[in-house]
Amino acid sequence: MKDVVRMGGILGIVTIIAAGVLGAVANVTKPRIEEQHRLALERALLAALPTADPRAIVPVKDENGNILYYKGYADPDTTKLVGYAFLAIGKGYSSDIQTMVGVDTTGKIIGIKILSELETPGLGAKIEEIRHGEKRPWFQAQFIGKTKKDLLVDKDGGPIVSVTGATISSRAVTNSIRKGLERLEKLIGGFKQPAQQPAA
Amino acid sequence: MSVVGEFTKGIYKENPVFKQALGLCPTLAVSNSVQNAVGMGVAMTFVLVMSNIIVSLIRGFVPKKIRIPIYIVVIATFVTIVDLSMAGFAPALHKALGIFVPLIVVNCIILGRAEAFAGRNTVVRSLMDGLGMGLGFTLALLVLATFRETLGNGTFYGLPVHWKGFEPMLIMILPPGAFLTIGLVLGTMNWWDRRRA
Numbered sequence: 001m002k003d004v005v006r007m008g009g010i011l012g013i014v015t016i017i018a019a020g021v022l023g024a025v026a027n028v029t030k031p032r033i034e035e036q037h038r039l040a041l042e043r044a045l046l047a048a049l050p051t052a053d054p055r056a057i058v059p060v061k062d063e064n065g066n067i068l069y070y071k072g073y074a075d076p077d078t079t080k081l082v083g084y085a086f087l088a089i090g091k092g093y094s095s096d097i098q099t100m101v102g103v104d105t106t107g108k109i110i111g112i113k114i115l116s117e118l119e120t121p122g123l124g125a126k127i128e129e130i131r132h133g134e135k136r137p138w139f140q141a142q143f144i145g146k147t148k149k150d151l152l153v154d155k156d157g158g159p160i161v162s163v164t165g166a167t168i169s170s171r172a173v174t175n176s177i178r179k180g181l182e183r184l185e186k187l188i189g190g191f192k193q194p195a196q197q198p199a200a
Numbered sequence: 201m202s203v204v205g206e207f208t209k210g211i212y213k214e215n216p217v218f219k220q221a222l223g224l225c226p227t228l229a230v231s232n233s234v235q236n237a238v239g240m241g242v243a244m245t246f247v248l249v250m251s252n253i254i255v256s257l258i259r260g261f262v263p264k265k266i267r268i269p270i271y272i273v274v275i276a277t278f279v280t281i282v283d284l285s286m287a288g289f290a291p292a293l294h295k296a297l298g299i300f301v302p303l304i305v306v307n308c309i310i311l312g313r314a315e316a317f318a319g320r321n322t323v324v325r326s327l328m329d330g331l332g333m334g335l336g337f338t339l340a341l342l343v344l345a346t347f348r349e350t351l352g353n354g355t356f357y358g359l360p361v362h363w364k365g366f367e368p369m370l371i372m373i374l375p376p377g378a379f380l381t382i383g384l385v386l387g388t389m390n391w392w393d394r395r396r397a
Contacts, residue, residue: 006263007265132360
């Protein structure tokens with residue numbers, strides 16, 4: 001019996017010291033971790049809305065405070081609306097793929113950035129692959145300029161070229177963006193008609 | 201054994217992966233790219249060295265009956281420190297290594313060194329042992345990752361390495377490639393050791 005108390009006491013002291021050390025470390029790293037999350041989101045928003053002023057991307061929330069989408073303006077006074085951004089989440093092969101997507105006021109995609117994915121390295125993860133000598137991931141670059149009707153992968157009869165051997169990941173991104181776009185269209189009450197080319 | 205010997209034994213003679221065949225799960229999983237191998241190696245070495253030092257320091261008053269739970273608490277503390285620091289200061293690496301950082305806690309190399317070495321040796325020797333074993337683990341990961349990344353993805357540390365007509369062998373960066381590579385490397389090492397003996 002005496003033994004149990006002594007052993008428990010020693011183990012207790014060790015765990016208390018460990019908890020104290022971890023508390024201190026967590027205190028130091030917590031603001032840094034939050035800062036990293038904020039930076040990642042900011043970078044994704046800037047990539048999604050390249051024409052917007054970085055200080056003029058404002059979130060639009062529902063009554064519970066959840067962010068529905070973002071509005072991007074060209075000026076800090078938020079008068080000239082250039083487009084919207086939203087987070088599309090699709091179920092990939094081994095993870096939820098989160099993509100930040102930006103569209104102009106007519107519903108045409110102007111920028112996309114994959115925020116997080118944990119797909120198979122070498123297969124699905126190639127949705128983030130940057131080919132040597134290029135600046136942007138090739139899979140994501142092909143979404144630029146597309147509208148709702150073009151958002152289908154080649155296997156489904158659309159123009160989006162999927163990553164070889166990773167149709168599931170490619171399809172997850174493409175379909176989540178299409179669904180997000182349809183949802184956004186409802187929320188804002190329809191996109192503007194694209195400007196007509198002036199008759200020659 | 202000399203203090204220097206405690207360091208060098210982990211590199212080849214008692215290499216934790218190739219000779220002791222410990223910690224194979226993270227070894228197979230994380231050796232798909234050289235970058236992951238380096239990150240995992242550094243994280244492992246830090247935890248190994250720190251837990252070896254602490255275990256050696258407290259070996260005088262740790263009762264034999266509860267030494268394992270105490271070692272695990274010490275190891276888990278350092279792993280959490282690594283995990284939090286990586287998330288805060290190296291988010292890209294943290295994302296790439298995923299679940300394998302928290303899983304260092306149950307890596308048998310670390311508990312193995314605490315139990316077999318640090319619990320019965322001086323602080324200096326335990327430090328050298330941790331460093332050597334950490335380096336040995338890192339080198340083992342690097343050897344596997346070099347084969348797997350160059351053959352399976354045509355890159356080394358993300359830089360392209362390929363020749364005319366090269367087609368990446370995808371299987372090399374997938375799990376089967378890990379088994380194939382470690383089998384061939386172990387076979388070669390055994391053949392070499394036997395030939396020299």
